[in-house]
Amino acid sequence: MEHFETSENAPTRLRTIPAGIWALGFVSLLMDVSSEMIHALLPIYLVTIMGASMVTVGAIEGVAEATAAITKVFSGALSDWLGKRKLLAVIGYGLAAVTKPVFPLASSVGWVMAARFVDRIGKGIRDAPRDALIADIAPPDLRGASFGLRQSLDTVGAFVGPLLAIGFMWLTSNQFRIVFWVAILPGALAVALLLVVVQEPARPAGLREVRAPLSLPELRSLGSSFWLVVCVATVFTLARFSEAFLILRAQAMGLPIVLIPLVLVVMNVIYSLAAYPAGALSDRVNRLTMLILGFLILIAADLVLARPGNLAGVALGVALWGLHLGFTQGLLATLVADTAPPELRGTAFGMFNLSGGLALLGASLLAGTLWETFGPQMTFLAGAGFTTLALLGLGLVRWHFPTLGRDQKTETEEGAMSSQSETRP
Numbered sequence: 001m002e003h004f005e006t007s008e009n010a011p012t013r014l015r016t017i018p019a020g021i022w023a024l025g026f027v028s029l030l031m032d033v034s035s036e037m038i039h040a041l042l043p044i045y046l047v048t049i050m051g052a053s054m055v056t057v058g059a060i061e062g063v064a065e066a067t068a069a070i071t072k073v074f075s076g077a078l079s080d081w082l083g084k085r086k087l088l089a090v091i092g093y094g095l096a097a098v099t100k101p102v103f104p105l106a107s108s109v110g111w112v113m114a115a116r117f118v119d120r121i122g123k124g125i126r127d128a129p130r131d132a133l134i135a136d137i138a139p140p141d142l143r144g145a146s147f148g149l150r151q152s153l154d155t156v157g158a159f160v161g162p163l164l165a166i167g168f169m170w171l172t173s174n175q176f177r178i179v180f181w182v183a184i185l186p187g188a189l190a191v192a193l194l195l196v197v198v199q200e201p202a203r204p205a206g207l208r209e210v211r212a213p214l215s216l217p218e219l220r221s222l223g224s225s226f227w228l229v230v231c232v233a234t235v236f237t238l239a240r241f242s243e244a245f246l247i248l249r250a251q252a253m254g255l256p257i258v259l260i261p262l263v264l265v266v267m268n269v270i271y272s273l274a275a276y277p278a279g280a281l282s283d284r285v286n287r288l289t290m291l292i293l294g295f296l297i298l299i300a301a302d303l304v305l306a307r308p309g310n311l312a313g314v315a316l317g318v319a320l321w322g323l324h325l326g327f328t329q330g331l332l333a334t335l336v337a338d339t340a341p342p343e344l345r346g347t348a349f350g351m352f353n354l355s356g357g358l359a360l361l362g363a364s365l366l367a368g369t370l371w372e373t374f375g376p377q378m379t380f381l382a383g384a385g386f387t388t389l390a391l392l393g394l395g396l397v398r399w400h401f402p403t404l405g406r407d408q409k410t411e412t413e414e415g416a417m418s419s420q421s422e423t424r425p
Contacts, residue, residue: 013145013280020137021146023197024130025153027190031093032154034187035119036161038103038180040261041169042112045176050109067117069357071124076132076350077213080343085133086200092126093194095119097187104180128353132345135337136201141283144334148279151330152272159268162261204342213347222348225401226339230355232393233332237359239298239386241367241379243267246321249305249376250314266315267322274326282331287338288398294327295391299384306380339404 075092079085095118102115131147138146161183168179212218243264250263282290301320304313333349340348363386370379397404 013142013283014149014276017142017146017149018137018139020198021134021149023193024134025150027093027194027198028130028150028154029157029160030186030190030193031096032157033161033164034100034183034185034190035096036158037165037168037183037186038100040162040165041176041179042103042116046109046112049176050112068120068124068127069354069361071121072128072353072357073214073347073350075125076128076346076348076353079129079132079346080210080213083203083209084200085129085136085346086194086198088129089126089133089198090191090194092122092124092129093191095122095125097184097191100180100184100187103183104177128346128349131333131337131349133198133200135340135345136342138337143337144278144282144287144331145276145280147334147337148276148282148330151275151279151326151333155268155272155275155325159265159272162264166261208341208343210343210347213344218344218347219351222340222344222351225397225404226336226348228393228397228401229332229335229339229404230352232390232397233352234355234359235386235393236295236328236332236390237356238363238366239302239383239390240324241360241363241383243321244364245367245371245376245379246305246314246318248371249380250311250318252376253309253311253314255311255314263318267318267325270319270322271325274323275330278327279330279334282334287331287335288394288404291328291331291335291394292391294324294331295387295394297327298324298387299391302380302384302387306377306384308377335404 075088079088082088099115099119099122102111106112106115134146134150135143164182165179168182169175172178210218246267247260247263251260255263278290278294297320301317301324304320305317307313333352336348336352337345366382367379370382
């Protein structure tokens with residue numbers, strides 16, 4: 001039986017989310033504002049001010065993202081071995097914060113590349129322990145809402161940062177370094193908030209200690225349901241290539257260069273508005289049902305973007321792309337938390353992020369090849385095809401594991417009823 005949340009109790013559920021989840025959400029928001037104020041301008045800064053080539057820009061971004069993906073595995077495993085999450089989250093956010101002054105002070109491309117590299121190491125260190133910490137803090141019946149809330153707040157930072165960058169560039173007559181200096185403040189506030197407000201819960205009594213999180217026996221103990229979720233998410237990630245291709249599609253349809261940042265703003269606004277409601281609803285209905293809807297939305301987005309059309313069509317496709325992110329990204333993380341053993345959550349999120357990062361790299365390379373060889377239509381049609389494969393995989397997961405992703409409230413009530421029946425004389 002599926003329970004749909006009413007508008008009357010939605011605000012109440014939002015208020016019952018633990019303060020630590022809210023704090024982690026605002027930490028993500030502030031750090032994203034700080035990072036995106038810089039990253040939104042960095043490619044242009046490197047090429048026009050520092051004289052870097054497009055190959056250099058691509059190499060910096062590629063190395064940075066690959067480093068983050070690999071680091072996540074080890075940081076997640078380390079958090080399981082230590083039995084502590086917050087320490088690694090503080091180190092990761094702290095590294096990102098201390099790199100920010102390097103960007104306005106950098107005198108060469110090498111310094112910028114080093115700062116970007118260390119910034120991504122920080123991201124790699126913090127992400128898996130932070131997600132495991134959210135799973136540790138959130139009550140089971142609020143897990144989807146908790147991951148959705150953090151994702152919503154994080155995505156607010158993803159569009160506020162570029163908007164602030166545009167505004168400060170206008171106010172300072174395109175003084176890149178001044179904007180980079182301003183970006184230091186929200187990053188420092190993020191670390192302070194994490195240190196002061198977020199409290200790590202005590203390790204549950206009797207929870208098994210993990211000696212070698214990345215050993216084959218421990219990886220096997222993550223369970224078949226977890227690995228099926230990872231497989232479906234990996235195939236799905238092959239369909240959601242870099243958002244850079246949305247920008248290229250909009251530009252090809254005639255969007256002026258000065259308005260190009262609006263593509264990501266529109267996408268992230270809708271993403272942020274959808275993530276929390278989707279997560280909260282997934283606590284009341286089957287999570288896999290919500291994911292299926294998200295996959296169908298991405299297929300619709302790809303088909304709209306594949307059609308020869310105009311800017312209105314591109315705007316619709318971008319909006320649908322943001323909506324699918326809201327319906328899938330937080331829910332996939334929630335399913336990882338649902339399926340992974342509590343003592344291996346850090347390792348689980350690390351493996352999940354690694355597979356997703358590598359798949360995103362492969363998807364972007366494939367999308368670029370298809371774009372150059374066959375045109376943009378084939379790129380988006382291929383995305384729809386991969387999403388269809390992931391949708392079929394999701395159907396198999398639901399068939400093999402009928403209880404996976406089901407209503408958490410229903411499970412809690414059934415468990416309580418079962419316990420009562422067992423204790424009756």
